[in-house]
Structures are given as C-alpha cells and as structure tokens.
Amino acid sequence: xxxxxxxxxxxxxxxxxxxGEQSSGTxxxxxxxxxxxxxxxxxxxxxxxxxxTTARSVGxxxxxxxxxxxxxxxxxxxxxxxxxxxxxxxSTNSPENIFVSSPPLIFVPxxxxxxxxxxxxxxxxxMIADYGAFAVADDAKWNNLNELFEDMKADPSSVTVxxxxxxxxxxxxxFVKVAKAAGVDIQKIKYVSAQDGGALTQILNGSADVYSTGxxxxxxxxxxxxxxxxxxxxxxxxxxxxxxxxxxAKEQGIDTTFVNWRGFFGPKDMSPEAxxxxxxxxxxxxxxxxxxxxxxxxxxxxxxxxxxxxxxxxKEQTEELGSLLEELGLGK
Amino acid sequence: MGALDGLMQGFQVAFSWExxxxxxxxxxxxxxxxMMPGLGPISAIAIMIPVTYGMNPSSALVMMAGVYYGAVFGxxxxxxxxxxxxxxxxxxxxxxxxxxxxxxEAGKALAVAxxxxxxxxxxxxxxxxxxxxxxxxxxxxxxxxxxxxxxxLGLTAISSLSDGSTVxxxxxxxxxxxxxxxxxxxxxxxxxxxxxxxxxxxxxxFLVIALGLFALAEVCFLILNRKDKSLSKQSDIxxxxxxxxxxxxxxxxxTRQSFLGFLLGVLPGAGATIASFIGYIxxxxxxxxxxxxxxxxxxxxxxxxxxxxAATSGAxxxxxxxxxxxxxxxxxxLGAFLVMxxxxxxxxxxxxxxxxxxxxxxxxxxxxxLLILNLPLIxxxxxxxxxxxxxxxxxxxxxxxxxxxxxxxxxxDLYLLLAFGLLGYLMRxxxxxxxxxxxxxxxxxxxxxxxxxxxxxxxxxxxxxxxDPISVGLLAVSFLSFIVPFIRKKREDNKQNQxxx
Numbered sequence: 001x002x003x004x005x006x007x008x009x010x011x012x013x014x015x016x017x018x019x020g021e022q023s024s025g026t027x028x029x030x031x032x033x034x035x036x037x038x039x040x041x042x043x044x045x046x047x048x049x050x051x052x053t054t055a056r057s058v059g060x061x062x063x064x065x066x067x068x069x070x071x072x073x074x075x076x077x078x079x080x081x082x083x084x085x086x087x088x089x090x091s092t093n094s095p096e097n098i099f100v101s102s103p104p105l106i107f108v109p110x111x112x113x114x115x116x117x118x119x120x121x122x123x124x125x126x127m128i129a130d131y132g133a134f135a136v137a138d139d140a141k142w143n144n145l146n147e148l149f150e151d152m153k154a155d156p157s158s159v160t161v162x163x164x165x166x167x168x169x170x171x172x173x174x175f176v177k178v179a180k181a182a183g184v185d186i187q188k189i190k191y192v193s194a195q196d197g198g199a200l201t202q203i204l205n206g207s208a209d210v211y212s213t214g215x216x217x218x219x220x221x222x223x224x225x226x227x228x229x230x231x232x233x234x235x236x237x238x239x240x241x242x243x244x245x246x247x248x249a250k251e252q253g254i255d256t257t258f259v260n261w262r263g264f265f266g267p268k269d270m271s272p273e274a275x276x277x278x279x280x281x282x283x284x285x286x287x288x289x290x291x292x293x294x295x296x297x298x299x300x301x302x303x304x305x306x307x308x309x310x311x312x313x314x315k316e317q318t319e320e321l322g323s324l325l326e327e328l329g330l331g332k
Numbered sequence: 333m334g335a336l337d338g339l340m341q342g343f344q345v346a347f348s349w350e351x352x353x354x355x356x357x358x359x360x361x362x363x364x365x366x367m368m369p370g371l372g373p374i375s376a377i378a379i380m381i382p383v384t385y386g387m388n389p390s391s392a393l394v395m396m397a398g399v400y401y402g403a404v405f406g407x408x409x410x411x412x413x414x415x416x417x418x419x420x421x422x423x424x425x426x427x428x429x430x431x432x433x434x435x436x437e438a439g440k441a442l443a444v445a446x447x448x449x450x451x452x453x454x455x456x457x458x459x460x461x462x463x464x465x466x467x468x469x470x471x472x473x474x475x476x477x478x479x480x481x482x483x484x485l486g487l488t489a490i491s492s493l494s495d496g497s498t499v500x501x502x503x504x505x506x507x508x509x510x511x512x513x514x515x516x517x518x519x520x521x522x523x524x525x526x527x528x529x530x531x532x533x534x535x536x537x538f539l540v541i542a543l544g545l546f547a548l549a550e551v552c553f554l555i556l557n558r559k560d561k562s563l564s565k566q567s568d569i570x571x572x573x574x575x576x577x578x579x580x581x582x583x584x585x586x587t588r589q590s591f592l593g594f595l596l597g598v599l600p601g602a603g604a605t606i607a608s609f610i611g612y613i614x615x616x617x618x619x620x621x622x623x624x625x626x627x628x629x630x631x632x633x634x635x636x637x638x639x640x641x642a643a644t645s646g647a648x649x650x651x652x653x654x655x656x657x658x659x660x661x662x663x664x665x666l667g668a669f670l671v672m673x674x675x676x677x678x679x680x681x682x683x684x685x686x687x688x689x690x691x692x693x694x695x696x697x698x699x700x701x702l703l704i705l706n707l708p709l710i711x712x713x714x715x716x717x718x719x720x721x722x723x724x725x726x727x728x729x730x731x732x733x734x735x736x737x738x739x740x741x742x743x744x745d746l747y748l749l750l751a752f753g754l755l756g757y758l759m760r761x762x763x764x765x766x767x768x769x770x771x772x773x774x775x776x777x778x779x780x781x782x783x784x785x786x787x788x789x790x791x792x793x794x795x796x797x798x799x800d801p802i803s804v805g806l807l808a809v810s811f812l813s814f815i816v817p818f819i820r821k822k823r824e825d826n827k828q829n830q831x832x833x
Binding site: 073076077078079080083086087111112113114134157158160166167168171190191192193194195196197198201202204205206207208219220221223224225226297330 | 471472473474475476516517518519520521523530531533534600601650654655656657659660663673675676677678679740741742746781786788789791808
C-alpha cells in the first residue's frame with residue numbers, strides 16, 4: 001500500500017511539474033534575437049479546444065521540423081473566455097511567453113468582459129482560417145440561406161438559432177453578420193447558447209432551428225444525413241469531400257464573409273528583433289508540408305499574415321464587429 | 333453488416349491479447365487515478381492522451397474507455413474513506429459511505445461499492461450492446477423543457493437530504509444556487525458576481541466546492557475534535573465479508589439503478605452526477621427505512637454507486653452513436669478520438685465497427701477486471717485509515733490542493749478552496765447540511781440554463797414547459813414527491829394521536 005501511495009505522489013509530482021514550467025529572460029547579440037530557454041505557448045482555453053489544438057499542432061511542427069532549437073511547451077490557462085490567459089501573458093511580460101488567439105480576442109473586450117484587447121499585445125503572425133457554417137435538421141423546410149432569411153425577414157422571432165458560445169461571441173455574431181447582410185432585423189433574432197453538445201442535440205430534436213457552428217463540426221452529421229448545411233461564411237468554396245458541397249453565403253447573393261482566424265500574439269512591448277524572429281519561424285511552419293497535412297486534417301485554410309498585416313486586419317475586424325455589437329446593444 | 337457480426341468483430345478486438353492488455357492497463361490506471369481525492373476521469377483521460385500517440389486506434393480507445401470507467405469505479409474510494417469526492421458522480425456516495433467507514437465498516441463499504449459498481453457497469457454494458465444504435469433517439473429526446481423538468485425532479489431531493497431542520501437545508505441550497513450564478517451568463521454574456529476578477533468568469537469549478545465543503549470541512553472538524561475518543565473507531569476496517577442480508581439489501585437498488593442510471597447517462601448533460609442523486613433519492617423514497625439513509629445505509633451506498641457506473645456506460649451512447657459529448661469528460665474523450673483520426677458519430681458503427689463494438693465489448697471485460705482487482709485490494713486500500721491521523725489529514729489537504737490546481741492551474745482557485753473549506757466547517761458547526769448546497773450548485777446551473785433556453789425559444793411563454801409528455805410526467809413526479817412525505821407524516825401524526833388517545 002505504501003508503494004501505491006508513493007507511486008501516486010510521484011506521478012502527481014511529475015504531472016504538476018510538467019505543467020508548471022516557466023521560462024524567463026532574453027538574450028540579444030548583434031541584432032539577432034533568440035529565445036532564452038523554452039518557448040511557452042499559452043492556450044487560453046481547456047485541453048481539446050480550438051486554441052489548444054492550434055497551439056499543440058504548431059508547437060509540434062516547430063519542434064519536429066527543428067524550426068526552433070528550443071523546446072516548445074503548450075500550457076493551458078482556461079477561464080473567462082480567454083481573459084485569464086491574456087492577463088497571464090500581460091503580467092509575465094516575457095517574449096518567450098506567447099499565446100494563440102482568434103476572434104474572441106476582439107469579442108470579449110468589446111462585450112466588456114476583459115480590459116485587455118488586441119492592442120495590449122503584439123500580433124506576431126496569423127496562421128490559419130476556419131469558417132462558420134449554418135446548419136438545420138435534414139428535414140427542415142429551408143434548403144438555402146435565402147429561404148431561411150425570407151422567413152426571418154417576415155418574422156425574425158419565428159426562428160431560434162443555437163450555438164455554443166454566449167451572445168456577442170463567435171457563433172452568435174457570425175450568424176448576425178450574415179443575417180444583417182441579407183436584410184434581417186438583427187435585434188429580433190432569437191439566439192440560445194447551449195454547451196456540452198447541447199446545440200447539436202437541440203437541432204436534432206427540433207428544440208432549435210438553426211445551428212451556427214464551425215464547418216468541421218457539421219461534416220460527420222451531414223454525411224450521416226442528419227443535418228444539412230444551408231451556407232458557409234468563407235469567401236470561396238471550401239475543398240474536401242463534403243466541404244465542397246457547401247454553398248457560400250456569397251454564392252447565394254449575400255455579400256459577406258466571416259473568418260475564424262487563428263494566430264499568435266506576444267506581450268505588448270516586444271523588441272522588433274523578437275517580432276522578426278517569430279514572424280520568420282511561423283512563416284516557416286505555415287509553408288511546411290507537415291503543417292499543410294495538419295491543415296487538411298482539421299479542414300483549416302492557410303492564412304498567413306505577418307505582424308503588420310495582422311495588426312491592420314485586427315483593426316478592421318474590431319471596427320466592423322464593434323458596430324454590429326453596438327447595434328445589438330451588446331457593446332460596452 | 334449486421335450488429336451481430338459487428339459485435340463478433342468487437343469481441344475479436346477486445347479478446348485479442350493486445351485488447352486485454354490495454355483494457356487492463358486502462359482500468360488499472362483509471363482506478364488508481366480515480367482513487368486519489370481530487371483527480372477524476374477528466375484528469376485521468378487528459379494524462380493518458382499523450383501516451384496513446386502512435387498506438388493502434390482501437391487499442392488506444394479501448395484503453396481510454398478503461399481509464400474513464402475505471403476512474404469512476406475508483407472514485408468512490410476517496411468518498412467513502414476520506415469524505416473527499418473527486419468527481420461529482422461520487423458525491424452521493426459519501427452520504428452513506430463515509431458514515432459507514434466512520435462506524436468502523438470501511439471494508440464492507442468498499443466491498444458494497446465495488447460490487448454495486450460492477451453490477452451497474454455490467455448490466456449497462458449489456459444494455460449498451462443490445463441497444464446502442466437504437467438508443468441514439470433516446471439521447472436526443474430531451475429538449476430544454478425536459479431538462480428543466482429533470483433538474484427540478486433532482487432538486488426535490490433537497491428536502492430528503494436533510495435529517496434535521498428543513499429550513500437549514502433550504503438555506504444551504506439557496507447558497508448553492510447563489511454560487512452557481514457566479515461567472516459569465518451563457519445566455520446573455522453578462523458577468524454575474526465576478527467583481528471584475530477574470531478568475532471568476534468561468535464560474536466556480538465543482539471540485540473546488542466539493543473538496544472544500546466535504547474534505548476540508550471534515551479535516552477541520554477532525555483537527556478541532558482530535559481529543560474526541562469516539563472518532564478513533566474510524567481506523568477499524570471491519571469485516572469485509574458481506575452477509576446474505578447485506579446482499580438482500582443491495583439487490584433492489586442494484587437492479588433498479590442499473591437501468592435508471594443507464595437511461596439517465598444516455599442523456600447528454602445529465603450523466604453520472606444526476607444519475608447518482610436520483611438513484612439515491614428514489615431508493616430513499618422506496619425503502620421502508622428512510623431514516624437509515626445518511627447514517628450509513630447499505631442501500632444508500634449501493635444506489636448511487638450502481639447508478640453512476642451505469643450512467644458512465646450510458647454516456648457512450650451519445651458519444652459513439654451521435655458524436656455528441658454529454659459532459660466535460662466525454663468531450664475530452666471526443667478529443668482523444670479525433671487525435672486518433674476517428675470521428676465518432678452516426679457513421680462510426682458502419683465505418684469503424686472494430687472501434688465501435690471493440691469499445692463496447694472491452695467494457696465487459698474491463699468491469700470484470702475491475703471487480704477482480706478491487707475486491708482483494710480492499711483490505712489494503714482501507715488501511716489508508718490506519719495511517720496516523722496527523723499524516724492522513726495532511727495527505728487529504730495536499731491531495732485536495734493538487735486536485736484543484738491540476739484542473740485550473742490557478743492559485744486563485746486554491747484560495748477559493750480554502751474559503752469553501754472554512755464555509756463548510758462553519759456550516760457543520762451550526763449543523764447546516766452540505767449536501768443540499770452541492771446538489772443545488774450542480775443542478776441549479778443546468779436548470780437555469782435549460783429554463784432560459786426554453787423560454788427564449790418559446791418567446792417567453794411558460795406553456796412550453798408543459799407541452800411535452802416527458803416534461804409533464806417529470807414535473808408531476810416532482811410535485812408528488814414533494815407532497816407525499818407531508819401527507820405521510822400527517823397520517824402518522826394522526827395515528828400517533830389516536831394511539832395516544
């Protein structure tokens with residue numbers, strides 16, 4: 001029995017030590033910047049989520065392809081829709097500690113849930129793009145977005161939209177954005193948030209009508225003939241066995257898109273050398289075959305942006321989404 | 333391919349030496365991790381994911397499944413011996429398990445838990461085998477109004493979880509409801525009671541409250557009453573052998589809760605926790621001696637233990653046949669599937685029958701392993717209680733802290749844990765029961781979300797709650813279970829009065 005407890009304590013110690021590593025400090029020599037010790041990528045959400053998957057797959061390519069010499073550790077800092085991870089980066093303020101983010105970095109501050117926004121960090125590189133999909137039960141009366149929006153224009157409250165995120169965040173706003181472009185009164189849209197797989201359940205049993213989610217989440221259910229996808233938010237048709245059958249909103253005459261971008265950020269005051277270092281490394285990852293395989297496995301699109309282009313992009317996104325939230329009365 | 337062929341293929345996977353080996357590794361790891369207070373199936377599965385890289389998918393998933401139900405199986409140990417439930421599914425286990433251990437019957441309590449778990453696990457696997465594809469429709473039969481009604485039924489347990497003052501139980505439950513509202517509200521995105529602290533935005537983790545109110549409160553109590561001789565009996569392990577009468581006691585709860593627990597497990601979001609609570613109250617309602625519940629009743633221990641293990645197998649129905657993870661644990665499992673390149677969903681049974689049926693078949697073997705491994709180990713495990721009191725107390729504190737930290741990696745949660753420990757001790761001191769608090773916390777959050785989802789969809793009309801026969805039925809049962817004890821009590825009073833006269 002003593003052995004058992006010993007083993008237990010030992011395994012726990014290993015576990016906690018492995019999770020608690022931290023790096024600090026920088027070294028600089030004639031203009032070239034190199035990280036000192038481990039590079040720590042923070043995923044501001046739990047294991048298995050979108051941020052976690054992106055951080056781990058990029059981290060794996062960085063290490064396996066020997067793009068960086070240092071060890072890359074992925075650390076989960078879940079909480080507050082990302083806010084806990086952001087305040088961690090903000091307080092550690094070390095160029096070896098970077099984090100992965102996506103549109104919530106814009107939504108959460110706009111909703112007033114965090115004081116930190118993208119302006120408090122250094123955008124390093126964007127890596128990938130993912131898109132939203134709007135699905136309904138297979139036996140629903142609508143066959144495309146226009147049919148759905150015709151009904152919603154007549155009576156917006158006749159349709160219930162369900163998604164995993166809370167109002168004012170991704171699943172809600174991607175639908176609002178497309179619905180607005182189609183001419184629906186967005187203030188009257190009924191949106192329900194359901195966690196733990198509840199959103200899909202509600203579509204399958206008819207409690208809700210439209211499922212606003214990421215494209216990857218719909219593939220298996222479409223294949224099985226349980227749901228149908230009315231439209232996706234990408235600029236062009238997606239590639240892939242099932243994905244290529246999804247019509248974009250644009251093809252259906254609704255002139256708008258929504259990108260679920262994912263990229264990396266560092267603390268606010270990073271030296272230009274450090275930024276250049278990460279830009280170069282992430283570009284290498286983005287162009288590698290290993291990462292191309294990962295992209296196709298998860299159905300992501302390539303969308304590399306360097307620090308400057310990224311900053312510009314984020315500014316536009318903030319303005320656009322900010323005015324939408326304002327109109328919904330959710331902006332703070 | 334018919335289900336029978338698939339099942340045969342599944343047994344081939346499960347009975348190959350590789351299958352058996354990985355099931356064994358899975359269940360052993362699972363029970364060991366599950367036994368530690370604070371570590372439950374989520375941590376167990378997360379720890380195992382990196383181990384499975386590069387393994388054959390069906391062996392890897394058979395092992396992960398083993399870790400999952402192994403952890404639920406082992407989870408009862410810390411509830412019974414230390415009053416430190418590691419997962420929400422074993423909170424109800426501590427209601428009668430811990431009093432039994434305190435009475436000097438720790439060995440017996442562990443044996444009852446192991447056998448009940450085995451029966452619950454095995455019966456439910458048989459049900460899973462026979463009905464998994466067909467049950468997919470049951471899994472989605474619950475919409476928000478039905479969930480609301482189910483949680484409502486669960487809450488009627490509050491009145492039956494109090495031995496003393498009902499008012500105190502209700503106050504405790506109200507505090508639980510209040511704690512459940514902390515965090516970002518999912519239906520509006522508004523911060524509630526977070527006071528600008530990002531650590532509170534995600535709400536308070538269940539484990540923080542359970543370990544605070546149960547484990548740390550108990551530790552405080554033990555430290556402050558260390559001179560009390562009546563507590564020393566606790567280190568007695570007692571006889572492990574169950575008598576024929578004990579089996580007779582267990583028979584009813586085990587049969588009923590295997591089925592009920594499985595059905596509740598099938599519902600996404602309900603799972604082992606609700607199954608164990610509902611199992612506990614239904615048995616308390618049915619039994620002729622409800623006054624024994626909460627004081628170390630075998631029935632009261634057997635019911636939640638059967639139900640939570642049955643629900644664990646049930647949770648595989650939405651996961652495997654719909655691709656819907658019904659809980660945090662199955663969501664991590666889903667992640668593990670995706671890492672292996674396997675997409676659970678309606679097509680899994682056709683595309684990868686080896687995986688689908690392999691997991692189901694392996695669970696049968698896994699449950700047998702768990703019983704064989706656990707029964708002989710009980711005397712050794714129960715010896716934990718022989719560890720000298722100061723050392724044991726420090727161990728419980730350390731494990732509680734590690735368990736909480738390993739979930740959030742946040743020191744803030746450690747302070748919260750201590751705060752709840754203090755609250756739990758104060759509640760005990762003034763004899764407020766902790767069980768209603770935790771029940772209200774678990775069910776209250778889900779009930780609120782379900783109610784608001786239902787009302788949003790209906791445009792605010794309350795009629796939506798009574799439009800469906802399932803929700804009407806559940807609400808009717810709730811009201812009955814609320815009223816019947818009053819009527820019964822009145823009758824008894826009358827009778828007593830008559831006798832007195």
